Amino acid sequence: MNKKELEYFRNLLQEELDALLVKAGIVVGELIGTAYTNESDPLDRATEEQARNNQLRIRDRESRLIGKIRKSLQAIDEGTYGICEACEEPIDIARLKARPVTSYCITCKTKQEAFERVIGS
Numbered sequence: 001m002n003k004k005e006l007e008y009f010r011n012l013l014q015e016e017l018d019a020l021l022v023k024a025g026i027v028v029g030e031l032i033g034t035a036y037t038n039e040s041d042p043l044d045r046a047t048e049e050q051a052r053n054n055q056l057r058i059r060d061r062e063s064r065l066i067g068k069i070r071k072s073l074q075a076i077d078e079g080t081y082g083i084c085e086a087c088e089e090p091i092d093i094a095r096l097k098a099r100p101v102t103s104y105c106i107t108c109k110t111k112q113e114a115f116e117r118v119i120g121s
């Protein structure tokens, strides 16, 4: 991958990271807000609890994505970005454009998913 391509992915990842961090900040603010709502009846509290759990689940997924983006940005700095972690072959640019945080080439990813399906069943 050339320097221009690396810069393209760095910007792409950085923008996504910034957007996620802003969103995560808003979600945390909402969580703090709902934690201090006064005595509502039990049904309302249950609904609130449900909403809070949903938010936490979203946040968990986002924090995993934030971790992946940071790892990708680090890989750009280290010069290992776009290299498959399993077979160490370059990952297809089109695949990276569709999913910049990927760390496996399509062949290894397909193998891995097939393996996970076997383990999961």
Ligand SMILES: [Zn+2]
Residues within 6 Å of the ligand: 084, 085, 086, 087, 088, 089, 104, 105, 106, 107, 108, 109
């Ligand atoms: Zn591979």
